[in-house]
Amino acid sequence: MNASTLTRGSQAGKRKAAPAIEGAARAGFTARGVIYLLVGLLALQIAFGGSGKQADQGGALQEVASKPFGEVVLWALAVGLVGMALWRLSEAVFGAAGPDGNKAKKRVASGARAVFYGFVAYSVISFAAGAGGSGSSDGKSRDATAKAMELPAGQWLVGVAGVVIGCAGVWMAVQAIRRKYHKHMRLGEMSRKVRQAVDVTGVGGGVARGLVFAVAGGFAVRAAYDYEPDKAKGMDDTLRSFTETPAGPWLLVLIAVGLMLFGVFSFAMARYRKV
Incomplete structure:
Protein backbone atom coordinates (compact mmCIF):
# COMPACT_ATOMS: atom_id res chain seq x y z
CA MET A 1 0.00 0.00 0.00
CA ASN A 2 1.62 3.27 -1.12
CA ALA A 3 1.31 6.83 0.23
CA SER A 4 -1.24 7.91 -2.38
CA THR A 5 -3.50 4.98 -1.47
CA LEU A 6 -3.28 5.93 2.21
CA THR A 7 -4.11 9.55 1.36
CA ARG A 8 -7.13 8.54 -0.74
CA GLY A 9 -8.34 6.28 2.06
CA SER A 10 -7.88 9.04 4.59
CA GLN A 11 -9.84 11.51 2.48
CA ALA A 12 -12.62 8.99 1.87
CA GLY A 13 -12.91 8.37 5.60
CA LYS A 14 -13.00 12.10 6.26
CA ARG A 15 -15.82 12.63 3.74
CA LYS A 16 -17.92 9.90 5.35
CA ALA A 17 -17.44 11.39 8.79
CA ALA A 18 -17.78 15.03 7.64
CA PRO A 19 -21.30 15.82 8.99
CA ALA A 20 -20.54 14.41 12.45
CA ILE A 21 -17.11 16.06 12.53
CA GLU A 22 -18.54 19.44 11.61
CA GLY A 23 -21.22 19.23 14.28
CA ALA A 24 -18.66 18.21 16.90
CA ALA A 25 -16.34 21.08 16.00
CA ARG A 26 -19.08 23.72 16.12
CA ALA A 27 -20.38 22.40 19.44
CA GLY A 28 -16.83 22.53 20.78
CA PHE A 29 -16.28 26.15 19.78
CA THR A 30 -19.59 27.08 21.39
CA ALA A 31 -18.65 25.38 24.65
CA ARG A 32 -15.24 27.06 24.64
CA GLY A 33 -16.93 30.40 24.08
CA VAL A 34 -19.22 29.97 27.08
CA ILE A 35 -16.32 29.10 29.38
CA TYR A 36 -14.14 32.03 28.28
CA LEU A 37 -17.07 34.43 28.52
CA LEU A 38 -17.73 33.34 32.10
CA VAL A 39 -14.04 33.45 33.07
CA GLY A 40 -13.86 36.99 31.71
CA LEU A 41 -16.93 38.03 33.68
CA LEU A 42 -15.49 36.55 36.89
CA ALA A 43 -12.18 38.32 36.29
CA LEU A 44 -14.05 41.57 35.77
CA GLN A 45 -15.78 41.12 39.12
CA ILE A 46 -12.39 40.50 40.77
CA ALA A 47 -10.99 43.68 39.21
CA PHE A 48 -13.73 45.72 40.85
CA GLY A 49 -13.34 43.89 44.16
CA GLY A 50 -16.75 42.25 44.02
CA SER A 51 -15.98 38.54 43.82
CA GLY A 52 -14.15 35.89 45.81
CA LYS A 53 -14.85 33.28 43.13
CA GLN A 54 -12.16 31.64 41.02
CA ALA A 55 -11.60 33.27 37.65
CA ASP A 56 -10.82 30.00 35.89
CA GLN A 57 -12.58 26.98 34.42
CA GLY A 58 -13.61 25.73 37.86
CA GLY A 59 -15.13 29.09 38.73
CA ALA A 60 -16.96 29.20 35.41
CA LEU A 61 -18.42 25.74 35.98
CA GLN A 62 -19.52 26.67 39.50
CA GLU A 63 -21.21 29.76 38.07
CA VAL A 64 -23.09 27.62 35.56
CA ALA A 65 -24.08 25.07 38.21
CA SER A 66 -25.61 27.79 40.39
CA LYS A 67 -28.10 28.84 37.71
CA PRO A 68 -31.49 27.31 36.79
CA PHE A 69 -30.99 24.30 34.50
CA GLY A 70 -27.29 24.53 35.36
CA GLU A 71 -26.82 20.76 35.34
CA VAL A 72 -28.23 20.52 31.83
CA VAL A 73 -25.91 23.29 30.64
CA LEU A 74 -22.92 21.59 32.29
CA TRP A 75 -23.56 18.37 30.41
CA ALA A 76 -24.06 20.36 27.19
CA LEU A 77 -20.65 21.97 27.73
CA ALA A 78 -19.12 18.56 28.40
CA VAL A 79 -20.58 17.16 25.17
CA GLY A 80 -19.33 20.18 23.26
CA LEU A 81 -15.79 19.80 24.59
CA VAL A 82 -15.80 16.09 23.82
CA GLY A 83 -16.83 17.13 20.31
CA MET A 84 -13.88 19.53 20.13
CA ALA A 85 -11.48 16.77 21.20
CA LEU A 86 -12.92 14.35 18.63
CA TRP A 87 -12.72 16.95 15.86
CA ARG A 88 -9.06 17.63 16.61
CA LEU A 89 -8.46 13.88 16.72
CA SER A 90 -10.08 13.55 13.30
CA GLU A 91 -7.70 16.22 11.98
CA ALA A 92 -4.77 14.21 13.31
CA VAL A 93 -6.08 11.05 11.62
CA PHE A 94 -7.61 12.39 8.38
CA GLY A 95 -5.91 15.77 8.01
CA ALA A 96 -7.26 19.27 8.57
CA ALA A 97 -9.15 21.54 6.19
CA GLY A 98 -6.99 23.54 3.80
CA PRO A 99 -4.22 22.78 1.29
CA ASP A 100 -1.61 22.06 3.97
CA GLY A 101 -3.92 20.11 6.27
CA ASN A 102 -2.17 16.80 5.61
CA LYS A 103 1.29 18.01 6.65
CA ALA A 104 2.85 16.09 9.52
CA LYS A 105 3.27 19.16 11.75
CA LYS A 106 -0.42 20.02 11.33
CA ARG A 107 -1.44 16.51 12.31
CA VAL A 108 0.85 16.49 15.33
CA ALA A 109 -0.51 19.87 16.45
CA SER A 110 -4.07 18.58 16.06
CA GLY A 111 -3.20 15.49 18.07
CA ALA A 112 -1.81 17.66 20.89
CA ARG A 113 -4.97 19.78 20.86
CA ALA A 114 -7.09 16.63 20.97
CA VAL A 115 -5.28 15.51 24.13
CA PHE A 116 -5.65 18.97 25.69
CA TYR A 117 -9.38 19.20 25.02
CA GLY A 118 -9.78 15.61 26.12
CA PHE A 119 -8.44 16.56 29.56
CA VAL A 120 -10.65 19.66 29.66
CA ALA A 121 -13.70 17.61 28.70
CA TYR A 122 -12.87 15.02 31.37
CA SER A 123 -12.69 17.72 34.06
CA VAL A 124 -16.07 19.14 33.01
CA ILE A 125 -17.64 15.66 32.95
CA SER A 126 -16.22 14.98 36.44
CA PHE A 127 -17.68 18.25 37.68
CA ALA A 128 -21.08 17.58 36.09
CA ALA A 129 -21.12 14.06 37.56
CA GLY A 130 -20.35 15.42 41.02
CA ALA A 131 -17.01 13.64 41.29
CA GLY A 132 -15.27 16.26 43.40
CA GLY A 133 -15.61 19.17 41.05
CA SER A 134 -13.13 20.74 38.71
CA GLY A 135 -10.85 22.07 41.42
CA SER A 136 -8.77 25.21 41.54
Whole structure:
Protein backbone atom coordinates (compact mmCIF):
# COMPACT_ATOMS: atom_id res chain seq x y z
CA MET A 1 0.00 0.00 0.00
CA ASN A 2 1.62 3.27 -1.12
CA ALA A 3 1.31 6.83 0.23
CA SER A 4 -1.24 7.91 -2.38
CA THR A 5 -3.50 4.98 -1.47
CA LEU A 6 -3.28 5.93 2.21
CA THR A 7 -4.11 9.55 1.36
CA ARG A 8 -7.13 8.54 -0.74
CA GLY A 9 -8.34 6.28 2.06
CA SER A 10 -7.88 9.04 4.59
CA GLN A 11 -9.84 11.51 2.48
CA ALA A 12 -12.62 8.99 1.87
CA GLY A 13 -12.91 8.37 5.60
CA LYS A 14 -13.00 12.10 6.26
CA ARG A 15 -15.82 12.63 3.74
CA LYS A 16 -17.92 9.90 5.35
CA ALA A 17 -17.44 11.39 8.79
CA ALA A 18 -17.78 15.03 7.64
CA PRO A 19 -21.30 15.82 8.99
CA ALA A 20 -20.54 14.41 12.45
CA ILE A 21 -17.11 16.06 12.53
CA GLU A 22 -18.54 19.44 11.61
CA GLY A 23 -21.22 19.23 14.28
CA ALA A 24 -18.66 18.21 16.90
CA ALA A 25 -16.34 21.08 16.00
CA ARG A 26 -19.08 23.72 16.12
CA ALA A 27 -20.38 22.40 19.44
CA GLY A 28 -16.83 22.53 20.78
CA PHE A 29 -16.28 26.15 19.78
CA THR A 30 -19.59 27.08 21.39
CA ALA A 31 -18.65 25.38 24.65
CA ARG A 32 -15.24 27.06 24.64
CA GLY A 33 -16.93 30.40 24.08
CA VAL A 34 -19.22 29.97 27.08
CA ILE A 35 -16.32 29.10 29.38
CA TYR A 36 -14.14 32.03 28.28
CA LEU A 37 -17.07 34.43 28.52
CA LEU A 38 -17.73 33.34 32.10
CA VAL A 39 -14.04 33.45 33.07
CA GLY A 40 -13.86 36.99 31.71
CA LEU A 41 -16.93 38.03 33.68
CA LEU A 42 -15.49 36.55 36.89
CA ALA A 43 -12.18 38.32 36.29
CA LEU A 44 -14.05 41.57 35.77
CA GLN A 45 -15.78 41.12 39.12
CA ILE A 46 -12.39 40.50 40.77
CA ALA A 47 -10.99 43.68 39.21
CA PHE A 48 -13.73 45.72 40.85
CA GLY A 49 -13.34 43.89 44.16
CA GLY A 50 -16.75 42.25 44.02
CA SER A 51 -15.98 38.54 43.82
CA GLY A 52 -14.15 35.89 45.81
CA LYS A 53 -14.85 33.28 43.13
CA GLN A 54 -12.16 31.64 41.02
CA ALA A 55 -11.60 33.27 37.65
CA ASP A 56 -10.82 30.00 35.89
CA GLN A 57 -12.58 26.98 34.42
CA GLY A 58 -13.61 25.73 37.86
CA GLY A 59 -15.13 29.09 38.73
CA ALA A 60 -16.96 29.20 35.41
CA LEU A 61 -18.42 25.74 35.98
CA GLN A 62 -19.52 26.67 39.50
CA GLU A 63 -21.21 29.76 38.07
CA VAL A 64 -23.09 27.62 35.56
CA ALA A 65 -24.08 25.07 38.21
CA SER A 66 -25.61 27.79 40.39
CA LYS A 67 -28.10 28.84 37.71
CA PRO A 68 -31.49 27.31 36.79
CA PHE A 69 -30.99 24.30 34.50
CA GLY A 70 -27.29 24.53 35.36
CA GLU A 71 -26.82 20.76 35.34
CA VAL A 72 -28.23 20.52 31.83
CA VAL A 73 -25.91 23.29 30.64
CA LEU A 74 -22.92 21.59 32.29
CA TRP A 75 -23.56 18.37 30.41
CA ALA A 76 -24.06 20.36 27.19
CA LEU A 77 -20.65 21.97 27.73
CA ALA A 78 -19.12 18.56 28.40
CA VAL A 79 -20.58 17.16 25.17
CA GLY A 80 -19.33 20.18 23.26
CA LEU A 81 -15.79 19.80 24.59
CA VAL A 82 -15.80 16.09 23.82
CA GLY A 83 -16.83 17.13 20.31
CA MET A 84 -13.88 19.53 20.13
CA ALA A 85 -11.48 16.77 21.20
CA LEU A 86 -12.92 14.35 18.63
CA TRP A 87 -12.72 16.95 15.86
CA ARG A 88 -9.06 17.63 16.61
CA LEU A 89 -8.46 13.88 16.72
CA SER A 90 -10.08 13.55 13.30
CA GLU A 91 -7.70 16.22 11.98
CA ALA A 92 -4.77 14.21 13.31
CA VAL A 93 -6.08 11.05 11.62
CA PHE A 94 -7.61 12.39 8.38
CA GLY A 95 -5.91 15.77 8.01
CA ALA A 96 -7.26 19.27 8.57
CA ALA A 97 -9.15 21.54 6.19
CA GLY A 98 -6.99 23.54 3.80
CA PRO A 99 -4.22 22.78 1.29
CA ASP A 100 -1.61 22.06 3.97
CA GLY A 101 -3.92 20.11 6.27
CA ASN A 102 -2.17 16.80 5.61
CA LYS A 103 1.29 18.01 6.65
CA ALA A 104 2.85 16.09 9.52
CA LYS A 105 3.27 19.16 11.75
CA LYS A 106 -0.42 20.02 11.33
CA ARG A 107 -1.44 16.51 12.31
CA VAL A 108 0.85 16.49 15.33
CA ALA A 109 -0.51 19.87 16.45
CA SER A 110 -4.07 18.58 16.06
CA GLY A 111 -3.20 15.49 18.07
CA ALA A 112 -1.81 17.66 20.89
CA ARG A 113 -4.97 19.78 20.86
CA ALA A 114 -7.09 16.63 20.97
CA VAL A 115 -5.28 15.51 24.13
CA PHE A 116 -5.65 18.97 25.69
CA TYR A 117 -9.38 19.20 25.02
CA GLY A 118 -9.78 15.61 26.12
CA PHE A 119 -8.44 16.56 29.56
CA VAL A 120 -10.65 19.66 29.66
CA ALA A 121 -13.70 17.61 28.70
CA TYR A 122 -12.87 15.02 31.37
CA SER A 123 -12.69 17.72 34.06
CA VAL A 124 -16.07 19.14 33.01
CA ILE A 125 -17.64 15.66 32.95
CA SER A 126 -16.22 14.98 36.44
CA PHE A 127 -17.68 18.25 37.68
CA ALA A 128 -21.08 17.58 36.09
CA ALA A 129 -21.12 14.06 37.56
CA GLY A 130 -20.35 15.42 41.02
CA ALA A 131 -17.01 13.64 41.29
CA GLY A 132 -15.27 16.26 43.40
CA GLY A 133 -15.61 19.17 41.05
CA SER A 134 -13.13 20.74 38.71
CA GLY A 135 -10.85 22.07 41.42
CA SER A 136 -8.77 25.21 41.54
CA SER A 137 -6.42 25.78 38.63
CA ASP A 138 -3.96 27.31 41.09
CA GLY A 139 -3.92 24.24 43.35
CA LYS A 140 -3.56 21.94 40.36
CA SER A 141 -0.67 23.99 39.00
CA ARG A 142 1.17 23.93 42.32
CA ASP A 143 0.57 20.20 42.81
CA ALA A 144 1.67 19.33 39.28
CA THR A 145 4.76 21.52 39.64
CA ALA A 146 5.70 19.96 42.98
CA LYS A 147 5.33 16.42 41.59
CA ALA A 148 7.33 17.31 38.48
CA MET A 149 10.15 18.74 40.56
CA GLU A 150 10.45 15.44 42.42
CA LEU A 151 11.44 13.71 39.18
CA PRO A 152 15.04 13.44 37.97
CA ALA A 153 15.89 16.76 36.31
CA GLY A 154 12.45 17.89 37.45
CA GLN A 155 13.54 21.49 37.89
CA TRP A 156 14.63 21.59 34.26
CA LEU A 157 11.40 19.92 33.12
CA VAL A 158 9.29 22.56 34.86
CA GLY A 159 11.46 25.32 33.44
CA VAL A 160 11.17 23.98 29.90
CA ALA A 161 7.41 23.55 30.33
CA GLY A 162 7.17 27.16 31.48
CA VAL A 163 9.14 28.36 28.46
CA VAL A 164 6.89 26.32 26.13
CA ILE A 165 3.72 27.74 27.71
CA GLY A 166 5.12 31.27 27.61
CA CYS A 167 6.17 30.95 23.97
CA ALA A 168 2.76 29.49 23.12
CA GLY A 169 1.15 32.56 24.67
CA VAL A 170 3.32 34.92 22.64
CA TRP A 171 2.56 32.88 19.52
CA MET A 172 -1.19 33.10 20.19
CA ALA A 173 -1.01 36.88 20.55
CA VAL A 174 1.12 37.34 17.42
CA GLN A 175 -1.13 35.07 15.36
CA ALA A 176 -4.15 37.06 16.53
CA ILE A 177 -2.54 40.41 15.66
CA ARG A 178 -1.64 39.07 12.21
CA ARG A 179 -5.24 37.84 11.81
CA LYS A 180 -4.05 34.37 10.88
CA TYR A 181 -7.49 33.04 11.80
CA HIS A 182 -8.76 34.49 8.49
CA LYS A 183 -7.49 31.47 6.57
CA HIS A 184 -9.65 29.20 8.73
CA MET A 185 -12.90 31.14 8.28
CA ARG A 186 -15.48 31.47 5.53
CA LEU A 187 -14.98 35.21 5.12
CA GLY A 188 -17.11 35.33 1.97
CA GLU A 189 -20.21 34.56 4.02
CA MET A 190 -19.69 37.59 6.29
CA SER A 191 -20.95 41.10 5.74
CA ARG A 192 -18.45 43.94 6.18
CA LYS A 193 -19.77 44.75 9.66
CA VAL A 194 -19.67 41.12 10.77
CA ARG A 195 -16.10 40.79 9.53
CA GLN A 196 -15.09 43.94 11.43
CA ALA A 197 -16.72 42.57 14.58
CA VAL A 198 -14.92 39.25 14.14
CA ASP A 199 -11.60 41.08 13.81
CA VAL A 200 -12.25 43.10 16.99
CA THR A 201 -13.03 39.95 18.96
CA GLY A 202 -10.35 37.84 17.27
CA VAL A 203 -7.50 40.30 17.76
CA GLY A 204 -8.53 41.63 21.17
CA GLY A 205 -9.46 38.20 22.49
CA GLY A 206 -6.43 36.44 21.05
CA VAL A 207 -4.00 38.99 22.50
CA ALA A 208 -5.60 38.79 25.97
CA ARG A 209 -5.59 34.99 25.93
CA GLY A 210 -2.00 34.90 24.74
CA LEU A 211 -0.91 37.33 27.45
CA VAL A 212 -2.45 35.16 30.17
CA PHE A 213 -0.63 32.09 28.86
CA ALA A 214 2.65 34.01 28.53
CA VAL A 215 2.50 35.31 32.10
CA ALA A 216 1.53 31.87 33.47
CA GLY A 217 4.53 30.40 31.66
CA GLY A 218 6.72 33.06 33.23
CA PHE A 219 5.52 32.10 36.70
CA ALA A 220 6.37 28.45 35.97
CA VAL A 221 9.89 29.41 34.89
CA ARG A 222 10.29 31.45 38.09
CA ALA A 223 9.06 28.52 40.19
CA ALA A 224 11.63 26.27 38.53
CA TYR A 225 14.46 28.78 38.92
CA ASP A 226 13.73 29.38 42.61
CA TYR A 227 12.84 25.71 43.18
CA GLU A 228 9.58 26.81 44.81
CA PRO A 229 6.47 25.04 43.40
CA ASP A 230 4.17 27.50 45.17
CA LYS A 231 5.29 30.21 42.75
CA ALA A 232 3.58 28.40 39.87
CA LYS A 233 0.18 29.91 39.17
CA GLY A 234 -3.00 28.74 37.51
CA MET A 235 -5.32 31.01 35.56
CA ASP A 236 -7.00 32.50 38.64
CA ASP A 237 -3.77 33.57 40.37
CA THR A 238 -2.30 34.69 37.04
CA LEU A 239 -5.28 36.96 36.44
CA ARG A 240 -5.14 38.33 39.98
CA SER A 241 -1.44 39.12 39.49
CA PHE A 242 -2.38 41.77 36.92
CA THR A 243 -3.86 43.86 39.73
CA GLU A 244 -0.39 44.05 41.30
CA THR A 245 1.08 45.95 38.35
CA PRO A 246 1.44 49.78 38.29
CA ALA A 247 -1.78 49.87 36.25
CA GLY A 248 -3.62 48.34 39.20
CA PRO A 249 -6.98 46.68 38.57
CA TRP A 250 -7.41 48.43 35.23
CA LEU A 251 -5.02 46.06 33.50
CA LEU A 252 -7.12 43.15 34.76
CA VAL A 253 -10.21 44.93 33.44
CA LEU A 254 -8.63 45.03 29.98
CA ILE A 255 -7.61 41.37 30.19
CA ALA A 256 -11.07 40.38 31.45
CA VAL A 257 -12.77 42.21 28.59
CA GLY A 258 -10.30 40.53 26.21
CA LEU A 259 -11.20 37.07 27.50
CA MET A 260 -14.87 37.88 27.06
CA LEU A 261 -14.09 38.99 23.50
CA PHE A 262 -12.36 35.65 22.93
CA GLY A 263 -15.52 33.94 24.10
CA VAL A 264 -17.53 35.87 21.52
CA PHE A 265 -14.87 35.11 18.90
CA SER A 266 -15.31 31.39 19.68
CA PHE A 267 -19.02 31.76 18.88
CA ALA A 268 -18.04 33.31 15.54
CA MET A 269 -15.71 30.36 14.93
CA ALA A 270 -18.61 28.03 15.67
CA ARG A 271 -20.54 29.74 12.87
CA TYR A 272 -17.90 30.48 10.24
CA ARG A 273 -14.96 28.08 10.84
CA LYS A 274 -13.95 25.87 7.93
CA VAL A 275 -14.12 22.26 9.10
